[in-house]
Amino acid sequence: MRNSRVAYPLTWRVMDMLENVCARIWPASLHRLLPYLMLLPAVVLVGLLVLGLFQIGDASLRVLDTSTFLFSEDYSLENYRQAITSGFFAVVASRSLMGSVIVTVITLLFALPYAYLMVRTQSSGLRKFLLVALFLPFFIGQVVRAYGWLIILGNQGMVNEALGLVGVPPVRLLYNYPAVLFGLIQYMLPFAVLMLAPALTAIPEELESAAGSLGANWVRTFRHIVLPLARPGLVGAGLVVMTLSLTDFAIPAILGGGSQDFIANAIYDQFFRTSNQGLGAALSLMLVAVGSIMVGVVFAVFGAGTLAMTGGRK
Amino acid sequence: MSDQKLLSMPVSRRSVLGTIAAAGAATVFSPLGATRVFAQEPEKPSEIIVRAWGGSWVDSLKAGVSDSFTKMTGIAVRHDLTEDNEIQPKVWAAVAQKRVPPIHVNWDTTTNATKSALRGVTEDLSDLPNLKNTTDLAKPVGLDGYPIVNTYGYVYVLAYRPSAFPDGPPTSWKDLLDPKLKGRIALYNDGIGFHFPAQVAGGGKLEDIPGNMQPAWDFIAKIKEQQPLLGEDPDFTTWFQKGEIDAACTISTNAREAKKNGIELAWVVPEEGAKFDTDGLWIPKGLPENELYWAKQYINHALDKEAQQVWLDGLGLPGVVPGLTPPADLANDPSYPTTEEAFKHLIRISSKVQVENESVWFAKFKEIMQG
Structure with a gap:
């Protein structure tokens, strides 16, 4: 008795x-559906977002009456007309x-050598x-x-204190468009490096060695071997950086000094400052549309880069 | 007399600045009297939630109103520091869906609160006993009854760094056009506080608001050439502190607070005048009866003379109860108007006109500044 317990422990x-419980709940005949079951939470999550999108769509077609601060019962394209x-x-x-x-563009230029050095x-x-x-x-x-900036x-x-040490008077480095772009690039760089690194890791080092042994210098190797093979990573990173930059709110708000608003800032103003959720909703949907078109282009x-769904190894 | 009866007593419009009768009435409804009537009141909630602005704003409210309310009633006051314009859609949604709103009392700008009143989400406050002791300033202009109770006024002054004006303080908003101030001035990012003085500085008339505001836009376009920074209340303090700006159109409270923090700062009401506006308290619809009652008591207490004195000493703003003593540093200050003469230099436009045109003015200001 004691031996059998050791041979077949409690755990x-x-x-x-x-396993028996699982088999009753999810019998073997349903195993082929398991991937779909695992997909379900993500589908539900995206589904909820789509539902929200429908609600935003509905709001975008209603016009604010500023004498009652209620929205019209009727649908119209007035908010879109105003936005355009x-x-x-x-x-x-x-x-x-x-x-x-x-x-x-600038983030990818900075991220590629960084990621390359990091993996190589x-x-x-x-x-x-x-x-x-x-x-x-x-x-x-x-x-x-x-x-921090x-x-x-x-x-x-x-920076201005350092400039002051050599006699340069204070220079306005903040609250302009370049300051916003600078802040965004600094913010986006880690995203781009993280998306590029797997793509660069997947390039066999032997290919670069082979190019070198055939007389290619590092520039040619980089141009003809690394860049083409890193394209999926560049496309994926580019898409992520572009969409995040397009929809960013905080950096333009803080580093722009109030005069360098991006679309997200304008949407916030409509929702929370003028209480015009209809116009805010119209702007939001237009932003989604523009972002989707850019991604589509x-x-x-x-190609879809690392975001491609085909995934088959060739 | 039960407070229920007090709350249902008819309230007549109050005359202007304090009278002896009002002072007598204030005594009747003093915290001591209130304690006595509260003995028969509806069930007390464990706390009430009051939305407030942070920093010195909430500190002043706590010191003047909330702490003494808790002491008097035993009800804790929790301050919700959600921004006023961000709590608004939450309250509106709660009322529309017939849910209990997330706050009991909203401390709000009168302009913002007027939107809620027009939308019909505010409780009527005309039965508050202490309203009898207030000046006309407590009554929202352009609205029926008291969907909001204004609790003090404030002025959008021209705050400046004295060292940047060696020839003396600025006297006109046009002084902001001085080339030496290029990139050294700041306005609110929606232009609030600046539209009306800009109308005058641009050669227009206040009577033309909102019909013809072209003079204001022309003047704002000139200001745009000065590359102003655009921000919110905390930004002004930071910008003055960090040496980013030398002048700004901002609420006097912010300028005073910055000065208290050691920043070299002074302020004036320029010759064209300065915008005068009010903040107030209101209660969203949908509260349980007992909580509504105590929320009303909170606002009623905020109109108590003693509470006003402490609260508004902290803010440095003129209240709505006669006989308040200005803080020593603000005696005869144009940003603390107490006389009719002082009010003559200030510009006050009905909240209703403001909210009906706000989005248009806002868009126009942004169009000029972002272009």
């Missing part, structure tokens, strides 16, 4: 019991779109340093980081 019996014809929204939209493109270096110390340098700001919230770049900040031109 195994518990596992058997659990307003000079202010046009300025903000073009600023956001241009900003997201500039931030994406033979020095574990350097790799650790690069990882820590990457993750440290990642753990600090966007707002805190933006305020206020301290560094302000009129009495570290990138997919069409460059």
Whole structure:
């Protein structure tokens, strides 16, 4: 009796019991449906968001009556007309779109060599340093980081103090478009590096060695081997950076000095400042549409990159 | 006399600044009297939630109103520091869905509160006993009854750094156009507080608001050339402190608070005038009866002379109860108007006109500044 207990311990019996329970709940005949079951939470989550989107769609078609601060019962496209014809929204939209493109290009330019060095270096110390340098700001919230830049770049900040030491009067480094772009690039860099690193890791080092042995210098190797093979990572990182930049709120609000609003800031104003949720909803849906079109164009031109669904290994 | 009866007593419009009769009435409804009537009141909630602004604002409210209310009733007061414009949609949604609202009392700008009143989500407060002792300032302009009770007024002054004006204080809003101030001035990011003086500075008339505000837009366009910073209350203090700006259109309380914190700062009401506005307290619909009762008692207590004195000493703002003593540093200060003469230099536009046109003004201001 004692031996049999040792041979078949209690934990195994518990596992058997659990397995029996699971078999009753989810019989073997349903095993092929297991992947779909695992997909269910994500589908529910996205479904809820889609439901919210329908509600936003409904609100976008209702006009605010400022004598009662109630929304119209009837549907109309007035909010969309206002959003399209307003000079202010046009300025903000073009600023956001241009900003997201500039931030994406510069971030990828910075992220690629960083990620390449991080995955290729033979020095574990350097790799650790690069990882820590990457993750440290990642753990600090966007707002805190933006305020950090206020301290560094302000009129009495570290940079201006350093300039003062060589006789340069204080320079306004903050509260302009370049300051917003700078803040966004710094914020986006870890995202881009993290998305590029797996793509670069997947490139066999032997290919680069082979190119070198055939006489290619590092520039040619980088151009003809690394860049083409890193394209899925570049596309994935580019998409993430572009969409996050396009919809960012905090950095333009804090580093823009109130005069460099992006679309998200304009949406916030409509929802919370003028109480015009209808116009805010219309702007939100237009932002979703513009972001989706941009992603669609990138997919069409460059492919889906690491976000591709086909996934088959060739 | 039960307080229930008191609450249902008819309330007549009050005359202007304090009278002896009002002072006598204030004594009747003093905290001592209130303690006596509270003995027969509905069940007390364990706490009431009052939305407030943070920093020195909530500190003043706590010191002047909330702490003494708790002492008097035993009901704790929790301050919810959600921004006023962010709590608004939550309250509106709760009322629309017939849920209990997330707060009992909303400390709000009168303009913002007027939107809620127009939407019909505010409780009527015209039966508050202490309203008898208040000045006309307590009554929201352009609304029927008391969906909001204004509790004090404030002025959007021209705050400036004296060292940046060696020839003396600025006298006009046009002084902000001085080239030496390029990139050194600040306004609220929605232009609030600046539209009306800009109308005058731009050569227009206040009577033309809202019909013709082109003079205001023209003047704001000139100000835009000065590359102003645009922000919210806390930004002004930070910007003055960090040497980013030399002048700003801001509420006098912020300027006074910054000065208290050691920042070199002074303020004026320029010759074109300065916007005068009010903040108030209101109660959202949908509270259980007993909680509504105690929320009303809270607002009633906020109109008590003693509570007003402590609360508004902290804010440095003129209250709505006659006979309050201005803080020593604000005696005869134009940002603390107490006489009719002082009010002549201030610009007050009905909240209803403001809320009906706010989004248009806001968009126009943004269009100019963001262009």
